[in-house]
Amino acid sequence: MANPQILASTVVGADAVAGRLDGPTGPRPRRALSRRNVILYGTLIVIALYYLLPLYVMVVTSLKGMPEIRLGNIFSPPVEVTFQPWVKAWSEACTGLNCDGLSRGFWNSVRILIPSVVLSIAIASVNGYALANWRFKGADVFFTILIIGAFIPYQVMIYPIVILLREIGLYGSLTGLVIVHSIFGMPILTLLFRNYFTSVPEELFKAARVDGAGFWGIYFRIMLPMSLPIFVVAIILQVTGIWNDFLFGVVYTRPDVYPMTVQLNNIVNSVQGVKEYNVNMAATILTGLVPLVVYFFSGKLFVRGIAAGAVKG
Amino acid sequence: MATIEIRDLRLSFGALDVLKQLNLDIAEGEFIVLLGPSGCGKSTLLNCIAGLLDVSDGQIHIGGRNVTWEEPKDRGIGMVFQSYALYPQMSVRGNLSFGLKNQRLPKAEIEQRIARAAKVLQIEPLLDRRPAALSGGQRQRVAIGRALVRDVDVFLFDEPLSNLDAKLRSELRVEIKRLHQQLENTMVYVTHDQIEALTLADRIAVMRGGVIQQLADPATIYNKPTNLFVAGFIGSPSMSFLDGHITSAGGAPAFRTGDLTVPLAGYDGAVPAADGRAVILGVRPEHVTIGPDGAGGLPATVDIDEPMGSDSLVWMQFAGQTLSARTAPGHGLAAGQQVGLGFDPTRASLFDRDSEQRF
Incomplete structure (x- = not known):
């Protein structure tokens, strides 16, 4: 503290800088192009490009006509922009006997999605609330069984559920699929809410x-108003999960009520005729649009909810 | 106004007995403090009285009514928690009215009760704020208000001041005492802070291991602790304990430790016969007087001096054991100095070493 040099320089510097001692003052200067920043941002940019490039290819291809695609320059932007592939994908592409495009699948998916999300979240949140706050006898056993449920491979349960749905007369209907989605969402959602x-x-x-x-x-009056973030997380998990589901959709429904993903597969993998890459790309983007929009609009809340709910055991 | 009677209360979590055969009678309008170290079962007992925990055995009566199986809301109690437990999404007014709305009281009645409680607690300007916009002291006032509007006979406090800083704590302590004088409700107050216990209580129940060690008024608890645990727990700086045995000095009983003898004439209690029984002498620091060496006092050596502003705590070596004395500051004692000590046997406590009970 009592370094004689500092004391001496203080006396000299007192006139110049009004009482400040020598040496650094205020915030430490930071170099924008430090090695740390270059490596950090360089890596981020490379990874971002790696993920964005396929999306770019899809978008430009979907805006090209077939002759232009056949030239083979998949990275070049379209010379002549056309929205015809998008129109065709949405309302004209054929799957099986129906030729009304993905729109049919879209509305089917919406009709599956909304009741499944509402039902599963409503039940799981009450489950979680009861498990967390109203400890009943056997609560731990119940919870353990529920968690084990999350680890059983879906494939094991597919056929038994087919039989179950057939017996109660819901096989092949949207209602049946909604029930299946609600049940399979239960373990992870209950864990989240609990x-x-x-x-x-x-x-x-x-x-x-x-x-x-x-x-x-x-x-309703205390817990619900406090738990908006976790509801947002649950909604995002369910919306993306159910929207992207293919397996249950193809197993438990009939062609006229196929969800969008199944229909997309049928369009893209059709073996008849010419492969229309532009239509396929447009159809794929259309199908992926819903989860994409959900992520875009809920980013911050999603992170908050994950941080609040999922970490603590 | 209501009495509380607890009969043979037992509570176990699995194999662990948290409360054992506990009996407690609380008179109308009495302020009882449950005091003890963490894990002694004091909060558990409070939760049992509130009905938030199901008892394993025994009965709880409030106001002469057996409420052992009643829901918390039907027991005629209001409760204040350590973490305030205010509903974060509701305004102060919403917090105060929540319980009343659940009782389906008419709007005018709710308004009137909120106005009255807000006036008593001086939180009128805060009524439309959210809890997040309040300071700690204000939050705890609102939490007290929430118990107040319920218009109940029994108030339960679960360490209500533990989350506040020292200054606010002493302010609110006085306010709670004033509130009790004003309302004359029966109050049960849980704390681990002995100052709160000594200042607030009509009677203190010192607990350890799910058992009430002593139930008495603060003066008795302080001056005549029933056993070694209570003696060590109450008092800050705490009581000094000296190991020794009973002898006889010129016909009168005396306490002997090492080669020093402390006369016990005038001891407030039954001194056992001079049969060399192993005992522990407890002396509060303020009851030890320090005099100059060789002036008839018992010899001791000064170890450490702790000045505390209003007074000073001097640690000494006495017959190979540590002893503290409270004295006026500026005493001019230095470490290593020889002094002569004086004990007041009428204010000391003598404990049996085996049973740890006071004679």
Whole structure:
């Protein structure tokens, strides 16, 4: 502290810089092109390109006509921009006997998606709430069984569920598929909600009980308003999962109610006629649009919810 | 106003007995403090009274009514928690009215009760704020308000001041005491802070291991601790303990440690016969007087001096054991100095070494 040199320089410097000692002052200067930054941003840019390039190829190909595609320059932008492939993919492409494009599959998917998401989240959130706050006898066993459910391969259960749905007369219908999606979403969603509700201070729950709120009162008036982030996470998980599902769609429904993914497969993999790459690309982008939009609009909330709910055991 | 009677209360989590055969009678309008180290079962007992935990055995009566199987809301209690437990998405007004709406009280009645509680607690300007926009002290006021609007006979406090800083804690402590004088409700207050216990309580129940060690008014707890645990737990700086045995000095009983003898004439309690029984002498620092060496006192050596502003704590070696004395600051004692100590046997406590009980 009492370094004589500093004391001496202080006396000299006092006039010049109004009492400041020698040496660094204020924030440390940071170089924009430091080695750390170059490596960091370089890596990020390379990886971003790696992921964006296929998307770029898809978009430009879908905007080209077939003659231009046959030239083989897949990276070159379209000389003559045409939206015909998009129109065809949406409303004219043929799958089986139907020639009304992906629009049929889109609306089927919507009709599957909305009830599945609502049903699975409604049930799972109440499950999680009950498991976290209303410890009943056998709660741990119940929870363990539910978690094990998340690790059983789907393939094992496909045929038994076919029989089950057939017996209750729902095989091949949208209702059947909605039920299947809701059940398969249950383990992971319940885990998600249970962990989130466990992180809510227990005293809050106790205070609500002293205040005379019951099971549903606490759920709707205390817990629900506090858990927007985790609901957003659950919605994103379910929307993307169910929208992208192919296996259950192809197994449990009939051709006229096929979801969009199955229909996309049927368009792209059709073996008759010419392969229309531009239509295929447009159809694929159309199918992927819903999850893409969901991610774009919920990015921040998604991260917040994941951080809040999923980490704590 | 209501009494609380707890009969043979037992609570176990699996093989672990948290509360064992606990009996407690709380009079109307009494302020009882449950005091003990963490894990002693004091909060568990409070939760049992509130009905937030199901008891394993025994009964709880509030206001002469057996409420052992009743829901918390039906027990006529209001509860204040350590973490405030305010509903974060509701305004202060919403927090206060939540319980009343659940009781389906008429709007006018709710408004009136909120206004009254807000006035008592001086939170009127805060009614439309969210809990996040309040300071710690304000939050705890709102939490007290939430118990207040319920218009109940029994208030339960679960370490309500532990999350506050020292200054706010002492302010709110006084406010809670004032509130009790004003409302004259029965209050049960859980804390591990002995200052809160000594200042607030009509009676203190010192707990350890799920058992009430001593239930008495603060003066008795402080001056005549029933056993070694209570003696060591209450008092800051804490009581000094000296190992020794009982002898007889000129016909009167005395305490002997090493080669020093402390007379016990005038001891407040039954001194056992001078049969050489192993005992522990407990002396509070403020009851030890320090005099100059060789002036008739018992010899001791100064070890460390801790000045604390209003007074000073002097640690000494006495017959090979450590002893502290509270004295006025500026005493001019240096480490290694020889002094003569004086004990006041009327204010000391003598414990049996085996049973740890006070004589």
